[in-house]
Amino acid sequence: MVYSLATHPHHAHYPPPWFSIAPMMEWTDNHYRTLARLISKNAWLYTEMLAAETIVYQKDNLDRFLEYSPEQHPIVLQIGGNNLENLAKATELANPYKYDEINFNCGCPSPKVAGHGCFGVRLMLDPKFVAEAMSVIAAHTDVPVSVKCRIGVDDHDSYNELCDFIYKVSSQSPTSHFIIHSRKALLNGISPAENRSIPPLKYEYFYGLLRDFPDLRFTINGGINTVEEVNAARRAGAHGVMVGRAAFNKPWHTLGHVDTVVYGAPSSGVTRRQILEKFQVYGDTAVGKYGRKPTVRDVARPLIGLFHSEPGNSQWKRKADAAFLHCTTMKEFFDETLVAIPDYVLDKPIGEPPSGSEDPFANIHSLLPPAYESRELELQYA
CATH class of the missing domain: 3.20.20.70 (Aldolase class I)
Known part of the structure; x- marks a missing residue:
């Protein structure tokens, strides 16, 4: 293409x-x-x-x-x-x-x-x-x-x-x-x-x-x-x-x-554990950069869906909610929450994407609206 x-x-x-x-x-x-x-x-x-x-x-x-x-x-x-x-x-x-x-x-x-x-x-x-x-x-x-x-x-x-x-x-x-x-x-x-x-x-x-x-x-x-x-x-x-x-x-x-x-x-071949190690380094420079903000909760918020549909996911979210109340560094946050996630989940690289989903665009070209025409009209009267 x-x-x-x-x-x-x-x-x-x-x-x-x-x-x-x-x-x-x-x-x-x-x-x-x-x-x-x-x-x-x-x-x-x-x-x-x-x-x-x-x-x-x-x-x-x-x-x-x-x-x-x-x-x-x-x-x-x-x-x-x-x-x-x-x-x-x-x-x-x-x-x-x-x-x-x-x-x-x-x-x-x-x-x-x-x-x-x-x-x-x-x-x-x-x-x-x-x-x-x-x-x-x-x-x-x-x-x-x-x-x-x-x-x-x-x-x-x-x-x-x-x-x-x-x-x-x-x-x-x-x-x-x-x-x-x-x-x-x-x-x-x-x-x-x-x-x-x-x-x-x-x-x-x-x-x-x-x-x-x-x-x-x-x-x-x-x-x-x-x-x-x-x-x-x-x-x-x-x-x-x-x-x-x-x-x-x-x-x-x-x-x-x-x-x-x-x-x-x-x-x-990257694993979630490797990603979180790097994110922790970033997070600990970010927390409190502007006084009381951002908090551990602010910085960790994008991580909440990281274990979507994996074993331990709901327990990890509960632990995260509890940790947000008192953790002041990302290291503390991870020490307290990642115990909920099995090692094999943390260390598994991304697998094959699930296949067989519907193609929402398969017949799209047969559904198109009539062609746009008003340009020529505008030009005639310009």
């Missing part, structure tokens, strides 16, 4: 973003990304969404928000906002941290975000502003820029409206990469969690975009949980695939197969 993304000089020495981990508020923090990189060398990592305002107002305290270890490359900074001046300043302030791409959030349905006036997914209703924002971000950085959006908002959910958004943003700004969460967002009082499950997935919209915008790059997001499904989405034509909750809830089972199954690398 010819893959054009690596042609950007900045991306040349990284694996292509065939697999990325979604930006998730309060989940994809530095601690989680450290763990994710220990398990997969090739997955692209994203920060939690950072508001441009936060970066601007905390400019004397930026390490706390933007610092990460060099092992985390390739890593994308996701920013949100609706003020062009702050987006410009935030991009400039982030430049010294050398993120590999800057992504603009047009997909978050959180009332904390969407309620701040026009922010997050509401921006899909204003493609002209998104194009301006992307132009401003791109003008203040030398790394690639991308947009993460949904397929629609409330009753603005036709395929044609989605195409209008993509067309306007891509033709009026340097944006050529879109990450598409293949559900619409409902802003009428359902929670962010419900917004990840209630509106139906419409993968046919995503594959319609691939057909109708052959010069752009599209990454698919939403409802994809296994490396088999990742490869199925790519076989159907997706340039990249972004996985969210499965990568957080089951980091070993999901990320453990990325390098071999998605990227074709030989197995590293």
Whole structure:
């Protein structure tokens, strides 16, 4: 498969973003990304969404928000906002941290975000502003820029409206990469969690975009949980695939197969014990770095799904809950909790991925919406 993304000089020495981990508020923090990189060398990592305002107002305290270890490359900074001046300043302030791409959030349905006036997914209703924002971000950085959006908002959910958004943003700004969460967002009082499950997935919209915008790059997001499904989405034509909750809830089972199954690398043979030894070294430098924060609980939180469905898992979680109440170092935390997990589980490298899952994309090309046509009309009257 010819893959054009690596042609950007900045991306040349990284694996292509065939697999990325979604930006998730309060989940994809530095601690989680450290763990994710220990398990997969090739997955692209994203920060939690950072508001441009936060970066601007905390400019004397930026390490706390933007610092990460060099092992985390390739890593994308996701920013949100609706003020062009702050987006410009935030991009400039982030430049010294050398993120590999800057992504603009047009997909978050959180009332904390969407309620701040026009922010997050509401921006899909204003493609002209998104194009301006992307132009401003791109003008203040030398790394690639991308947009993460949904397929629609409330009753603005036709395929044609989605195409209008993509067309306007891509033709009026340097944006050529879109990450598409293949559900619409409902802003009428359902929670962010419900917004990840209630509106139906419409993968046919995503594959319609691939057909109708052959010069752009599209990454698919939403409802994809296994490396088999990742490869199925790519076989159907997706340039990249972004996985969210499965990568957080089951980091070993999901990320453990990325390098071999998605990227074709030989197995590293790494075990969970080896990963935890390295994580402990990181954790003990992280705990208490900013006074009382982060706590052992903050740092260890991404580990809770590491033994998903293994013997000892529920006992390990109970011990972890108890340990969080009094442990002050990661070493103490591990000494107290890992006794719940049998040695053979700790010392077993990742096995073969489970096979035989359904291919959600098998017939997708027969379900595509009618082709997008309104460009020609716009041009006639331009």
